[in-house]
Amino acid sequence: MAASNTKIPELAKLLPDVGRDLRLKVGVLYGATHTTAPKEPKDGKKRKKQAQPTTIQVAEYAIYNEYGTQRIPSRPFMRFSLDTFAESAWIPELAQLIKEGMDPETAFNRVGLQAQADVRRVIEAWKEPENKKSTIRHKRSGRDNPLVDTGDLLDAIDYELEGAGA
DSSP states (O other), X not given: OOOOSXXXXXXXXXXXXXXXXXXXXXXXXXXXXXXXXXXXXTTOOOOSSOOOOEXXXXXXXXXXXXXXXXXXXXXXXXXXXXXXXXXXXXXXXXXXXXXXXXXXXXXXXXXXXXXXXXXXXXHHHOOSSOOOHHHHHHOSSOXXXXXXXXXXXXXXXXXXXXXXXX
């Protein structure tokens, strides 16, 4: 369930006419990448030709975890974050900051930082569904958190304010 729009008209009344449309994006933004180190041969022998690192978009595996695949169960960390914090924290905080007279761009940036921290906390605390034992053995970190291995997903959670400075 996404956040309802019940508080958005209330918030819109508070925004002064700034002559532009401010939009806050939170999540894995375009361009976030993860580079995997080449795997060493199991026999310990050196290869004649070195394997190259592989770079993939973090959004790719964020989507696989958010919605699931045939082999990966859904772990909807973004939807959970939105459902948990949008109406109870982010929108009221933004409305309060603007009521207090804070510049809208500054208010959006403050809420963006809070949303970024909240999504990261959700990822760090995620437990269900658990990883299979074989998955944990293959993780470089050895951690059993289903959404954390290298920390790239956590690091990729960011926010962006569109329409600022226009």
